[in-house]
Amino acid sequence: MRLWSPCSGADVDQARTDRTDLQLILAIQALRAFLYGFGSVILGSALASGGLSDFEVGVVFTAMLAGMAVSSIAVGLAGDRIGRRRAYAGLLLVMGVAGTVFAVTRSLPFLVLAALTGTLSTDPNESGPITSLEQAMMGGAPAAMRARVFGRYNAVAYLAGAIGALAAGGPDAFRRLVPALPADQRWLLAFPALALVCVALASRLSDGVEASGGPSRIVRHRPLDRSKRTVIRLAALFGMDSFAGGFIVQTFIVFWFGRKFGASPASMGLVFFVAGLLQAGSSIVSGRLASRIGLLNTMVFTHLPSNALLALVPFMPTLGWAVAVLLARYALSQMDVPARQAYVVAMVDPEERTAAAAFTNTARYVTRPFGALGAGALMERVALGSPFVVAGVLKIAYDVLLYATFRKVPLPKERAAASLAEATTPLPAPPA
Numbered sequence: 534m535r536l537w538s539p540c541s542g543a544d545v546d547q548a549r550t551d552r553t554d555l556q557l558i559l560a561i562q563a564l565r566a567f568l569y570g571f572g573s574v575i576l577g578s579a580l581a582s583g584g585l586s587d588f589e590v591g592v593v594f595t596a597m598l599a600g601m602a603v604s605s606i607a608v609g610l611a612g613d614r615i616g617r618r619r620a621y622a623g624l625l626l627v628m629g630v631a632g633t634v635f636a637v638t639r640s641l642p643f644l645v646l647a648a649l650t651g652t653l654s655t656d657p658n659e660s661g662p663i664t665s666l667e668q669a670m671m672g673g674a675p676a677a678m679r680a681r682v683f684g685r686y687n688a689v690a691y692l693a694g695a696i697g698a699l700a701a702g703g704p705d706a707f708r709r710l711v712p713a714l715p716a717d718q719r720w721l722l723a724f725p726a727l728a729l730v731c732v733a734l735a736s737r738l739s740d741g742v743e744a745s746g747g748p749s750r751i752v753r754h755r756p757l758d759r760s761k762r763t764v765i766r767l768a769a770l771f772g773m774d775s776f777a778g779g780f781i782v783q784t785f786i787v788f789w790f791g792r793k794f795g796a797s798p799a800s801m802g803l804v805f806f807v808a809g810l811l812q813a814g815s816s817i818v819s820g821r822l823a824s825r826i827g828l829l830n831t832m833v834f835t836h837l838p839s840n841a842l843l844a845l846v847p848f849m850p851t852l853g854w855a856v857a858v859l860l861a862r863y864a865l866s867q868m869d870v871p872a873r874q875a876y877v878v879a880m881v882d883p884e885e886r887t888a889a890a891a892f893t894n895t896a897r898y899v900t901r902p903f904g905a906l907g908a909g910a911l912m913e914r915v916a917l918g919s920p921f922v923v924a925g926v927l928k929i930a931y932d933v934l935l936y937a938t939f940r941k942v943p944l945p946k947e948r949a950a951a952s953l954a955e956a957t958t959p960l961p962a963p964p965a
Contacts, residue, residue, distance in 0.1 A: 554742050555674070555682065558667055559689050561625070561731045566657035566690040568632070568727055570697025571720075573655035576635060579718035589641050595902075596648035601661035602898045604651030608662040609891030612669070613744040613884060621666045622735040625728055628652035628663070632724020639718070657694025658687060658870065665894050669886040670742035672878030676944070679879060680828060683871035684820025688813040691867075695809035698802075744884040757888050760881035763942075764889045767877060770935050772896035777927035779904020780911070780920040781843065786859070792917060794852040804856055808863040819868040828879065828944075831872040833936045837929060839865035844925025847918025879944050 580590050604624075612620045627650050634647035647653065654660035667686070674682045757764055783805065790796040823831040842862035849855035874890070881889040908920040 551739060551741055554738050555671065557734050557738055558670060558742075559686060561734050562667060562686060563689050563693040564727050564731050565625075565628070565660070565663065566693035567697035567700070568628075568724055569654050569657040569660060570694035571701045571723065572632065572635075572653070572697075574698055574701030575718070575720050576655070579635070579639075579721070584639060585641065592641070593644050593648050596645045597651075597653055597655075598898060598902055600649040600651035601654065602651070602895050603649075604662040605665055605891045605895040605898065608665050609888040609895070612662075612666060612887040612891065617666055617670055617743050617887065618735060618738050621663070621670075621738070622732050624652055624663050624666070625731040625735055628731075629725035629728025632721050632728065636719055636721035636724065657697070658690040658867075659894060659897065661894075661898070662891065665891040666887065668874050668878060668890040668894075669744075670738070672875075672883070672886040672890075673741055676879060677824065679875045680823035680831070680872055681820035683875045684816045684818075684823075687816035687819075687867065687871050687874075691809045691813035691816065695806055695813075698809075699806065744887065757885050757892075758882070760885050760889060763880050764877075764885075764892055766938060767880070767889075768893045768896035770931060770938070771873070771893050772900040773934075774928060774931040775897035776900040776904045777924045777931065779901040779906075780908040780924035780927075782901075782905055782908075785905070785908055785920060789847075789917060789921075790852070790855065793847075794855065796852060804860070808860060811860060811864040812867040815864055815868045816871050819871045822868070823872045823875065828872045828876040829936065829939055832869040832876065833932045835865050835868035835872075837932050839868075840925045840928040840932065842925075843928070844922045847916075847921045880942075882945075 580593065585593070608620060608624075615623075631647040631650045631653050634643050635653070638644070651661045652663065658664075668683075671682055671686060672679070787796075787801045790801055819831060819835065822835070826834070839862050842858050842865070846855055846858050846862070849858055877889050877893050878886045904924070907923070911919040911923060
């Protein structure tokens with residue numbers, strides 16, 4: 534049974550991903566997001582108490598980012614030739630192996646090798662090559678439903694990641710009651726256990742998630758053909774947005790609220806839990822909004838006010854006002870994500886979706902760390918709250934550039950519909 538009927542007529546991009554495939558992908562995403570939310574807390578605690586120096590911890594996280602970038606490029610180049618299902622299951626299996634390494638050893642070389650696989654992440658939503666494959670597979674949804682599908686996908690990630698972060702407090706609480714329980718690091722063995730469940734679910738995906746015709750019929754030598762220029766422009770703009778986001782990573786926000794208002798980590802943890810709930814709800818709203826006003830309009834018109842709110846945060850006089858503005862910003866800031874993901878797969882041919890998702894995501898992974906470096910320099914040389922302002926201004930510039938670049942570029946479906954309308958318009962009768 535299908536969640537939707539295959540498109541026909543003007544819609545040359547027919548629906549291939551059925552209801553069961555979507556449910557399987559969402560289930561796998563929920564398990565991964567839970568693991569990443571859980572693992573981000575446990576991993577941070579394990580590294581802090583594991584005898585590694587600050588520099589060595591930085592090396593591990595740098596390897597994690599580098600691994601996501603390199604493996605995403607590899608998926609973009611070869612994912613469709615290997616087959617999306619095979620690559621997907623393989624990466625999920627590697628995720629379990631990498632999690633096992635972090636659970637059983639504190640040897641820096643092994644930790645770096647595991648991090649370089651690109652399958653571990655502290656972000657439950659956009660997390661390397663696995664995310665790129667999921668976006669490509671969900672791109673088979675019909676255009677009318679695509680934004681809502683991506684909205685649900687992101688909502689699941691936010692909710693499961695928030696639950697995972699809360700669950701990470703469980704091991705410490707249980708160990709107080711039963712001192713014989715293992716240290717935090719061993720709880721990362723949840724990765725191989727749940728990874729095997731994910732692999733089993735991935736094995737049930739149908740041929741509909743593959744590029745047109747399946748991997749055996751992919752003869753194209755270049756992963757991008759007609760859409761190469763479009764993807765390059767999108768990647769450059771998304772990289773700019775991610776660079777700006779690097780100025781206000783979650784760690785910096787916790788640091789700033791603690792330094793300016795004396796906010797405790799526990800109170801900020803509650804703030805970010807509420808933020809996760811707001812982001813999950815806004816992802817659902819985003820899909821519905823995009824169905825009404827379009828993908829590009831949703832990306833820009835929800836992102837602009839959220840960035841204005843971001844720039845206002847450091848000017849708030851009290852903790853309550855600052856938290857209120859921050860939460861208002863979170864309620865809007867991620868509404869562009871489902872629309873952006875749907876927009877990328879809509880702008881390219883079906884067989885180009887894996888490469889397009891991988892390359893645009895890679896641009897985001899590569900540029901974000903440089904924003905974090907810039908935030909440190911701004912705090913030291915300008916003002917403690919200046920990263921909020923700079924990030925807000927850069928993100929507003931991104932919104933303006935994105936809209937100016939693509940507002941007159943129709944989606945392929947719209948071009949096909951226009952061509953069909955032109956072809957079926959009767960010619961005027963010749964003059965008598």
